Amino acid sequence: MAYRDGNRALHKHGDIHALPHSPDLSVYVPMIGMNICAPTYKNIRKKSDITVLGYVVNGHGEIRVNSEKHRLGRGDAFILRKDSRHEVTALSDSSDPWTYYWYNLHGNSLPLLETFHLLHTPYIPNAGIEALFLKGFAAVKHKTEDGTDTQTALILSCTEIIFTLHKAVKQAAEYTSPIMGRMKLYLDQLVGETFHSEDFAHQMDLSFKQLNRIFKQHTGSTIYQYVLARKMDIARMMLQDTELPVGEIAIHLGYDDPQYFSNLFKQKTGMAPTLFRQHAKEIH
Template sequence: MNEIIFNNTSMPVVSGCGLLAASEPFYHIDRTADFNVMIYVFEGAIYVTEGTEDYETERGGLIFLKNGIRHFGKREIPKGTRWFYAHFYFNEAPVYESIFAPLPKCLAGLSGSGTEERIMEFCDLCSSESGSRDRYINLRFAELLSFLAYDQSENAPPPKLSDRICRYLSENISSPFSAKALEGEFFLSYKRLAAVFKAETGMSMQQYHDRLKMAEARRLLSSTLMTVGEAAMAVGYQDPLYFSRRFREMTGSSPTEYRRAAAMKM
């Protein structure tokens, strides 16, 4: 089985997503993609072969397909099948101690469950035309993958403190890092929060917040026409020169060099 490994400190990048419906029977496309695929079936069934393994995903079923492996159809997908898909990859990231877990290859019987509700919420975000869509889509997908990798059981324990902190920091990606704000949000001393977060993730909260900012900055530089200064402001840096210096420290290239290299790959 071709597992996709989720790293709790990495940021997935969604390159395409949407809700589709089959107006006529068809076979799954024959391809070897450079991105991973998540498919959730709302109605009907998806039949796909990955490498040498045949998969049948029916209503309420979820499947992940791994990049670099041939996917194709041997059996017709019936008319009326309705499904949600997300194409994604994981960005390059600094090496920190991390927690790794395989995403489930397949899940079934999710109709009406909390898991389906989470998928539908993400599907709604993908379909949204609001300005917040592009800003939050990767963050929300990271939360969904984390849920599927670690605690998609209906009886799962409450999220760890570090997971709650990660969510808070991701929702405040454009704000300056603030120890006081964290203490006010979680009603714990900053010293305690820092110790727990470091023990559970292997990095500091400041490092994690900086990493989120740079992941969003890379997305803005590679997929929008924002200037370097505008991208810096969007992720909370008032000084473009300081932003450029931090960007180079964390990625190994300047914002301009990164944008040029990203454009050459398109």
Template sequence: MNYESHMLLWENTHAQVRQIQYVEKVNTDVEMILGHSAILIVIEGDMNLWLDEIPYHINRLAIFHIGKSAFMHLTMNKPSTYYLLYYKADVVYTDACIQHLHMEHRPFHKNFSCVPTNPIAIDLLMQNMYIKWKTGSFEEHLTVKILFYELIYRIFHELTEEQGKPHPIDLAAQALMYMEQHMDEAFTMQKLADSLTISSRHLLRVFKARYDMGPQQYLLQRRMEVAKQHLQKNEHTIKAIANHLGYEDEYYFSRAFKKQVGVAPSIYRTTIDTTPQFDSVLSEPLIGECKERVLQMKAQEKIRKQRVLQDIQSSFLQRLLHRTTTAMDKRS
């Protein structure tokens, strides 16, 4: 990301703070598509954040710029405190260069992050901004705008001077996503590590630290859970289920299933254990589920906007018809 270009665009930006939310010590999960650009400032706690398809695990003060129309999903691992600041901004075109940069970078639609070197200063800045915002007075809201620009300056100053760093992506969650997306393929842990551009040893370390098991063990358990679901439905042959889960050999799949579950898949199918068995890791929001929710929410938002537009058009036509009728009555 070209931070210098973004700073130049912000220098020519007219911004308006639309809302500041302060959420303190909560365990409530949040899921939404943002109607405005926003800045999320996590003060304390432990949470998982998904921005579109990118996962983060946050346990310290961190700042996230979230672009307009982005999908945000927050899950709390323990009570957390954060600010969510919504704003509306427009770039003032002073010349063709600014217009070109705006079209190229679209700064208010970008997702990026910063772990500041001076978290206390950011915390105090947000406290001051929120107190002034709550007053509702014009004078204090003018001060809020000044403080907002100071926040933007601090973020980009740290990133351009390489003092603050972007928040690292949650590699463990990314590995989990990869396995969910490629469960029907035969792949090695080395291939998984290569997809994340890390070593297999580092992959094992971060995944085990997060989920208390190695990625290979997780993949095996997950495949067996999916296999049990298919066996309970009794719609496919064991060979088809094995191929669907990345096993080329039905015999090898049956051995792995018996070792993990305790009985062969053919016997399991006859007993049909209807009790769902899901590992706690599976409660983690998966990328497929997130994508589906994004599409649903965007479709609902599109329908809502269409209805609003139809209402406006209908109201306009009614007023126009009324005026026309009134004018004709007067003439007659």
């Protein structure tokens, strides 16, 4: 059903569509909508159980995913990924309200983002994909009673959005910094292998020190931090979504020593892999 959200406590209003879903879908869209935000609007999810795809149609606002923060304006897209801290804040005044479309994705949305290398990309400037978001709103108007056809249309719409954002990110990286495009491509395909800085420098034809400096200028993190963050995110997904033993997950991620992997995982997440898996099952 569609309804107007005019709750003053939330400092926003706009059309929201709540949708039924089929229980056999591993990823589904429970809600889509448009937020027209007052200058005081702020929304915080401390550890979100959903992924949010958003597109700004007016005004300015700010998003934060964990410690990464971005200011957004008209035409920009954003991804607030599941299992992270989300903050969304309006920056425009009431004469130019921050307005954005959003889709909520429930279920196993992280593997979808990982497939298109968007797991660590919360902000895509000048995305120009308003028409793709509007496809979902059009689909809602023609939904069937059980919502199955609508869910299929919305999941396809989300996949098209994510694929288009992937292309935009890749093209932007290649245009603004060809070396960054090459580095990201190399590192994103490295998840199942051990990272060797010498091999990396040889492939890029620059010293590792130069590469690390360029990478940090563009991303805010070092190459090692980026590789490790990706491996840990994929480890979380595999622990939650598969029954593979911890040792096999370690090998899949390029760690020959399962104990070293377990210690590293605990250091980065605060939990041993087996405890993380148990905790994830209790939550879901």
